[in-house]
Amino acid sequence: MKVLVVGGGGREHALCWKLKQSPLCTGLWCAPGNAGIADVATCVPLSAEDVPGLVRFARETGIDFVVVGPEQPLVLGLVDALRAAGIKAFGPTGAAAAIEGSKGFMKDLCARHGVPTAAYGRFTDPDAAKAFIRAQGAPIVVKTDGLAAGKGVIICQTVAEALAAIDSIMLDKQFGAAGAEVVVEEFLDGEEASFFALCDGNTAIPLGGAQDHKRAFDGDQGPNTGGMGTYSPAPVLTPELEARIMAETVLPTVRGMAAEGRPFTGILFAGIMVVPGPDGQPVPKLLEFNARFGDPECQVLMMRMKSDLLQALVAAADGQLDRIDLDWHADAALCVVMAADGYPGDYAKGTEIRGLDAARVIEDVTVFHAGTRRAEDGRVLANGGRVLGVTARARTIIDAQRQAYAAVDLIDWPEGFCRRDIGWRAIRRG
Ligand code: AMP
Ligand code: GLY
Numbered sequence: 001m002k003v004l005v006v007g008g009g010g011r012e013h014a015l016c017w018k019l020k021q022s023p024l025c026t027g028l029w030c031a032p033g034n035a036g037i038a039d040v041a042t043c044v045p046l047s048a049e050d051v052p053g054l055v056r057f058a059r060e061t062g063i064d065f066v067v068v069g070p071e072q073p074l075v076l077g078l079v080d081a082l083r084a085a086g087i088k089a090f091g092p093t094g095a096a097a098a099i100e101g102s103k104g105f106m107k108d109l110c111a112r113h114g115v116p117t118a119a120y121g122r123f124t125d126p127d128a129a130k131a132f133i134r135a136q137g138a139p140i141v142v143k144t145d146g147l148a149a150g151k152g153v154i155i156c157q158t159v160a161e162a163l164a165a166i167d168s169i170m171l172d173k174q175f176g177a178a179g180a181e182v183v184v185e186e187f188l189d190g191e192e193a194s195f196f197a198l199c200d201g202n203t204a205i206p207l208g209g210a211q212d213h214k215r216a217f218d219g220d221q222g223p224n225t226g227g228m229g230t231y232s233p234a235p236v237l238t239p240e241l242e243a244r245i246m247a248e249t250v251l252p253t254v255r256g257m258a259a260e261g262r263p264f265t266g267i268l269f270a271g272i273m274v275v276p277g278p279d280g281q282p283v284p285k286l287l288e289f290n291a292r293f294g295d296p297e298c299q300v301l302m303m304r305m306k307s308d309l310l311q312a313l314v315a316a317a318d319g320q321l322d323r324i325d326l327d328w329h330a331d332a333a334l335c336v337v338m339a340a341d342g343y344p345g346d347y348a349k350g351t352e353i354r355g356l357d358a359a360r361v362i363e364d365v366t367v368f369h370a371g372t373r374r375a376e377d378g379r380v381l382a383n384g385g386r387v388l389g390v391t392a393r394a395r396t397i398i399d400a401q402r403q404a405y406a407a408v409d410l411i412d413w414p415e416g417f418c419r420r421d422i423g424w425r426a427i428r429r430g
Contacts, residue, residue, distance in 0.1 A: 002027040003310065004058055005041065006078065007048050007069030008034050010337075010370035010389040011295035014302040015067060015309070016041045017366065022310035029061065035380050036369025051078050058087050066090065067313060071147065071292050074266070075101040090313045092266040092291045096257060099264065100291040103183045104145045110286060113256035115249050117286040120185035126170040132184055133162045139187040144169055146178030150226060155187065188285055190275035191425070193234045194297050195242065197250045197270070198312060200321040201263035204254045206246055208304070208328065209237035210297040211425060216344060218421045225344045226386055229422030231334040231397055232300040235429045236274050237284075245270060245284050253289070265316060267293050296335045296389045299368050303333035303393045332426075334400035335391040336408050337370070338418045343385035351415035353380045353387070359407040364393045367407065387416060397426045 001024050005016050013036050020028050020040045031054060033043030046053045049072050058066055066082050068074055068091035077094035091097075098105045104122040109115075118141070123129035133140060142165040144152030152175050156162035162184070169179035196207040210232035216222035237245070249270055257264040269290035277283035293301070302309070306327040315324045340347035359367050368391055371384015388411070392403035401423045408418060 001025060001064040001310065001314075002062055003029070004054075004061070004063045004066045005030045005069060006054060006066060006073055008032040008037065009069065009295050010368045010386065011293050011298040012069040013037045013368040013370070014299040014389075015069060015293070017368070018302040018305065018309045019067065022308045024308065024310045024314075029063065031057065034369045034383065035372040035374040036367070038374065048073050049076060051076055051081050054078060055081050055085050055087070058082060059085055063087060065310075065314060065317070069292060071097065071100050071290065074291050075147065088314070088317055090266060090317045092264050093262070095262045096264045096266070097291040098262070099253075099257070099268075099289045101147055102145050103143050103288070104181055106289050107183055107185070109253065109256060113252040115252055115286055116284070118186040118188050120183050122181065122183055124181045126166050129166050129170070129182055129184055130163055133159055133166070136184070136186070138162060141185045141187050142166060142169065143183045143185065144175045144179040145181035145183060146175075148175040148178040150224070151175070152178055188273040188275055188287065190273040190285075191236050192287070193237050193272050193274060194294050195237060195245050195270045195272050196293065196297070196301060197246065197268045198316050198321065199254050199264050199266060199268050200316040200319045201265045202254070202258055202319060203321055204246070204250050204268065205321055205324065205326060206242060206250075207267075207301055207326070208232060209234040209242060210294065210300055211236065212294065212297060213419060213422055218419050223344050225339070227294065227296050228337045228339070228419045229335055230294070230296045230300045231332060231400065231423050231426055232297070232304055233332065235426050237272070241274065241282060241284050245272060249284070249286050265319070266291060269294050269297070295370070296337055299335040299389045299391045300333035303366065303391055304329045304331065329393065331393045331395055332397045332400045333391060333393045334397060334404050334423050335368070335389045336404045336418050336422050337386050338388040338390065338408065338411065338413065338416045339386050340382050340384070341415050341417055347385055348415060349381070349383055351382045351413070353382060353411065353413040353416070355410050355412040356380060358410040359390065362392070362403055362407040362410070365403055365407040366391050367411075382413070382416065397423050401427070
């Protein structure tokens with residue numbers, strides 16, 4: 001099969017790295033890709049959001065199967081456009097991607113199908129949102145309905161902060177059209193984890209859990225980021241909790257979407273808060289759905305997957321997941337993100353990264369590129385905020401952490417930084 005991956009981050013490098021290992025894969029392209037992806041795929045200079053350009057490229061190149069990484073092209077209807085052109089694609093249609101693209105849609109869907117999630121209200125009128133906030137009290141969470149590049153969620157410790165959030169979203173239009181509607185919801189206090197399922201429109205199979213580190217600095221300090229590191233499995237998600245998430249959250253959602261005429265095919269990423277239940281036992285509650293793999297969660301899942309990814313994704317796109325039985329390494333995987341100084345604020349591009357070949361020699365380490373490009377003279381240059389995902393697989397999380405940081409220490413990039421404590425929650429749990 002000739003395969004095209006859409007996207008150019010660490011998630012897409014991990015997908016390309018894994019797809020390339022499939023005996024079914026006879027050719028691999030990636031749009032737009034990056035310097036690391038160029039080692040395993042042919043990079044195509046097309047934006048991930050250029051729907052007509054991607055469809056034209058796929059048709060002219062005779063692509064048999066397209067795997068879409070990021071949410072934007074999914075919400076824009078790339079999978080619909082590819083299918084209309086007769087090209088098989090993995091990922092939800094635009095209608096099904098609303099599960100990530102509209103928080104109001106997602107909350108109402110959960111309510112209709114009994115999925116356990118935070119209590120909420122949906123508002124297009126700022127005064128009604130404010131009345132709801134005053135009635136509920138704080139802490140409380142204000143969210144834009146639409147995609148806001150991961151910044152549309154405001155956790156408010158006081159009522160005054162929440163009222164100010166409504167003003168900046170709905171009156172000052174800080175997030176543009178994404179904030180024309182808001183969701184106001186109950187604050188859930190617990191430990192957060194990511195859970196992934198592969199869905200074929202009718203059913204789903206688990207891919208397991210991971211934990212991300214959202215804050216920029218050690219000790220979970222500093223501003224929120226796209227994710228500074230991950231590990232899998234996530235010990236907080238015990239087998240019992242994973243079974244509950246499949247039964248109470250994933251399967252009712254997939255069946256509900258099918259019944260409502262928006263079958264969900266693709267990766268369902270459930271952001272879960274594990275909260276103490278009435279009897280003190282942990283209870284999984286849904287924070288949000290995403291319609292794609294997480295980044296950098298994908299990197300650790302791909303390192304742990306033994307099975308043929310391409311075969312599994314094609315089966316999902318064909319509605320035939322019942323034929324698939326996935327096999328995993330029992331090992332743990334851990335990914336340390338190296339970011340450009342200043343990220344998630346302003347940062348420089350074009351600084352040189354050295355030592356990538358040296359880092360590769362550490363056992364069971366793969367350096368996934370997130371934001372890099374190759375200069376004409378062959379040097380690898382930073383080209384984004386999150387730049388590398390140094391990922392190790394080992395018997396335990398502690399070993400994977402040691403190997404990942406051994407590789408990080410061989411990378412010579414003075415203008416970059418990383419957290420030194422990725423994995424601390426899992427290691428503390430023992
Ligand atoms: P979301 O984009 O919905 O994932 O929200 C971004 C982050 O905000 C999540 O990863 C959580 O850490 C936090 N968050 C979202 N909703 C809630 C909630 N209801 N209670 C507590 N934290 C939340
Ligand atoms: N790492 C979180 C996300 O991809 O949304």
